[in-house]
Amino acid sequence: MKSMVVIPAYNEEKSIYKVVKRVQNCGMKIDVVVVNDGSEDRTSEEARRAGAIVINLPLNVGIGGAVQTGYLYAVYHGYDAVVQIDGDGQHDPVDLPNLLSKLQNGEADMVIGSRFVEKSDYKPSFFRKLGILFFSKLISLLTGEKFTDTTSGYRAVNRKVMELFAKYYPSDYPEPETIVYLKRHGMKIKEIPTLMNERKTGKSSITPLKSVYYMIKVTFCLLLQDLKGV
């Protein structure tokens, strides 16, 4: 199975080298594609130094657009599977073979690395926990299937899903919406337990005001998408 890892990165010069190296040392042959979303620092150089394929977006398009670039690249280059990993080092590449094996044996079209399928040391803040719980319940209700970690950006998808993502991918806060989008297209989604590291460098871009916008935007998108049956 021809596979690649896509890492969207915006101003991640401090962590991107290590993240790429860790993926390359995870024990399997896999291409690493870093989508540099118009960074103002040395993200592109650091990623290249680590040996990644680097796609430099001329302008900052936001997380959704950056991730979608990776899926587009995968479609154009005939990959069979894509794994999405954050550029800040929070996702552990040790779980990569496990995620891909579920795709390979046809158990799922998308596999989500969940922090909550099993008890883990990951302790989100009260509000983050509340948000995660809210979206998990809402999406479980809309899809009729149980999901524990709808905001996880650690995902592996097969060819069918990457083609769908190349056509449409939400521009911001995409993770919860894509689950409903894929279920509407009859895709199989599975969650498996993964470990989550603490953020090594930089800080989360989510501020309290953005959190409120995030909750409203995603809830609207989920409910309207469900109504439209897109």
Place this chain on the structure above:
Amino acid sequence: MSIYMVSFLVSVIFLIITLYFFKSRRLDFRYCIFFILLSVVLMVISFNVDWVEEAAKLLGVYYAPALLFAFALVFILSVIVYLAVFITNITKRVTRLNQEVAILKEKLEKYEEDRSHEDR
């Protein structure tokens, strides 16, 4: 100068500005037509205020200018919604263009790198 003359002159100035932007190719005809029509309607109304009063009576509006405000509000809101849809569409296209350019650039860099290796 009466208020009717003032409103007529304002409409003419509005029309001239619209045509100026169209002539200098800063405004596309499909948007220009909105504003040309609006200017013409305003010019006609300026000298036919009784039409507005008749229309207000017909619709049961006691204060005729309120009807004008209501129409203006609906018009402005429609234009804003139309422009918001248009901007969303443009944003999507710019994003896709960006993505395609970035992927092509990567391909070109790889091709040039391979060629320079062959040359050596």
